[in-house]
Amino acid sequence: MCGACGCSGQEDANTATGRGDARGRADRASDDATTDRVISLELDLLAKNDALAAANRRRLLAQRTLGLNLMSSPGAGKTTLLVATIEALVDRLPIGVVEGDQATNNDAARIRATGVSAIQVNTGQGCHLDARMIARALDHRIAPADGILFVENVGNLVCPAAFDLGEAAKVVVVSVTEGEDKPLKYPGMFAVADLVLVTKCDLLPHLRFDVDALVANARRARPDVEVLTVSAQTGAGIDAWLAWIERARARLRDGSPRPGRARAAADVVEEG
Amino acid sequence: MHELALCQGLIELLVEQGRVHGFTEVRSVTLAIGALGHVDPEALAFCFDVVSEGTLAEGAVLTIERPDGTAHCVGCGSDVTLASRLDPCPRCGSSQLMVTGGQDMQLREMEVR
Numbered sequence: 001m002c003g004a005c006g007c008s009g010q011e012d013a014n015t016a017t018g019r020g021d022a023r024g025r026a027d028r029a030s031d032d033a034t035t036d037r038v039i040s041l042e043l044d045l046l047a048k049n050d051a052l053a054a055a056n057r058r059r060l061l062a063q064r065t066l067g068l069n070l071m072s073s074p075g076a077g078k079t080t081l082l083v084a085t086i087e088a089l090v091d092r093l094p095i096g097v098v099e100g101d102q103a104t105n106n107d108a109a110r111i112r113a114t115g116v117s118a119i120q121v122n123t124g125q126g127c128h129l130d131a132r133m134i135a136r137a138l139d140h141r142i143a144p145a146d147g148i149l150f151v152e153n154v155g156n157l158v159c160p161a162a163f164d165l166g167e168a169a170k171v172v173v174v175s176v177t178e179g180e181d182k183p184l185k186y187p188g189m190f191a192v193a194d195l196v197l198v199t200k201c202d203l204l205p206h207l208r209f210d211v212d213a214l215v216a217n218a219r220r221a222r223p224d225v226e227v228l229t230v231s232a233q234t235g236a237g238i239d240a241w242l243a244w245i246e247r248a249r250a251r252l253r254d255g256s257p258r259p260g261r262a263r264a265a266a267d268v269v270e271e272g
Numbered sequence: 273m274h275e276l277a278l279c280q281g282l283i284e285l286l287v288e289q290g291r292v293h294g295f296t297e298v299r300s301v302t303l304a305i306g307a308l309g310h311v312d313p314e315a316l317a318f319c320f321d322v323v324s325e326g327t328l329a330e331g332a333v334l335t336i337e338r339p340d341g342t343a344h345c346v347g348c349g350s351d352v353t354l355a356s357r358l359d360p361c362p363r364c365g366s367s368q369l370m371v372t373g374g375q376d377m378q379l380r381e382m383e384v385r
Contacts, residue, residue, distance in 0.1 A: 036385050039293060043285055045278050045303070045377040128274055159274035162310035187357040188310045191371060220358055223346050223368040 049163055052131035056166025059138055063145040066249045069165050071189065072173035073182075074155030077199040077232060079107045081173065082150055084232040086114045088242055094144030098137045100129040100154045107152065117142060128159035131166055148245070157186040169194040169248055176200050180213040183221045190221035195228065195244060202231040275315040278377065279323040285379055286329050295384035298329040302381035306374035308341035308357050341374030 044050060060067045070078050079099075086095055097118040099107040108120035119137045121129060134151065143149040151167060153160040172193035174182050177200060183190040190196065196218045198211060215227045228244060230237035286298055301320075305313050313336045320334050341354040347366025354374065360367050 036299065036383060037293075037295070039289070039382045039384060041289075041379060041381070043289075043379040045282055045285070045379060048281055048284060126277070128277075130277070158310070162274055162278075184358060188308075191308075191357060220367045223370055 046162065046164075049131045052135055053164035053166040056131055056134050056138060057168075060143055060149065060166060060168070061252070063143065064252060065143045065145060065147055065149050066245070066252050067143070067149045067151065067165070067167040067169075068245070068248070069151045069153060069160075069167035069170045070173055071153045071157070071160045071170065072155060072175075073157050073178065076155070076173045076175045076178065078152050078155070078173050079110055080232045081197065081199055081230065082152060083110060083114055084235070084238060085150075085241065085245075086111065086116055088238060089148070089245075090114060090116060094147030096142040096144050096147070096149050098129070098134060098142060098149065098151045100133070100152060102126070102154065123154055127154060127156050128163050129153050129165060130163045134165045148249075157182070157189045161189040161192050168252055171195045171197055173197045173199055174214070176203055176207055176209045176211070180210050180217060183214070183217040187221040190218050190225070193218070193222060193225050195226045197241065198227060198229040200231060200233075201229045201236055202234045275311055276319045276323065278311060279316065279319040282320070282379065283323055283327050283329060286382070287327070289382065290328055290384070293384070296328055297385045298332045298382055299385065300333040300335065300381075300383040301329065301379065302335045302337060304337045304339055304376065304378045304380045306339050306341060306376045307355055308371055308374045309377050310375075311377055313338065337380065339374055339376075341371060343369040343371045345369055 057067070070082065072078050082097065086097075089095060095116045097108070097111045097116060099111060099118055099120045100123060101107055101120070102123055102125070104122075105120045108118040111118035119140060119142050121133050121137065123129065123133075129151065151165055170192050172189055172195070174196060176198060198214060201211075204211070211229060218225055218227060226244070228237055228240050230241050232238070282301075282303075286301070290296060290298075303316070305311055305316065317334055317336065324330050324332060341357065342351065343354050344351050345361040345364060345366055346368035347361055348364035350361065350363045351372070352362050352369070354369065354371070357371065358367070361369055
């Protein structure tokens, strides 16, 4: 599992001994204490990924490409939103897309139909994209200078939250058919969001879905998060999303790639 | 199941540290997994056993420390500790908390030979 992460050399094993429970160390007096050493350190488990992500971020910054990492559960409408976004921007901006899925090229094919380049990364059993996969995609010149690189992560509200890809901002997409409590069920994901995009808002008249409750729940995970409500079908809210992208590009040009974190109140665009 | 990927990263770190510090066997590993980190410690322990097989860390005892989460309360301005991300402020009950720590996943100590 996660063999596609590039963490090679490890055999997948289906058996485990369960030895790894947290245990005290007092009962392990060494047979040969003179050769044992204790080394104390503070090394981040994600250090390797984070270093690769930092390199990706430098590469994107050097060519003024805005990298956006789109994350959601499966079926939230990331690809549909991305197609609508690309169609609105493609005449004035160069765009590249990295599509992450466990299998198939379906999403990359949908993106390519809009005329922009897309690289499909199949993670196999892997549950998330990591910085090494993005580095390889960058090697294939998928990120256009002075444009936008959209990364559509594997549909999953858990694992992708932990892996920095080198993006300028993380966008968490959640659809109105999913329930207002999604941010409470997956707080780790919503805590890292720079923007929450609420999709499929054209369906709101048919649903009992409280947008305000979703926004309040998202802000329990991250009090300063911005929230926009959009519909790729009707185009509602898309202008506000495009304006958000434009502000992110301006910040990139100004040399402050991460969105401001101290916003008191966020824009909530009502449907229609 | 990114715990497996994290464990593979951990083994890579240990191999690298082995080269730097000149050891070939890891007898114990202590990790600090913040209470608000993106990881399940039990899954991590399970994966460690699987992934460490055949490596310099095979059979090593894994100890996982859980440092508290820390946050700044937007409501009352206090700096507080949190056991979980959705806990309200223990001072004022506000749910408007900016997490400031306890998200890290670190390798803290190794007993090696």
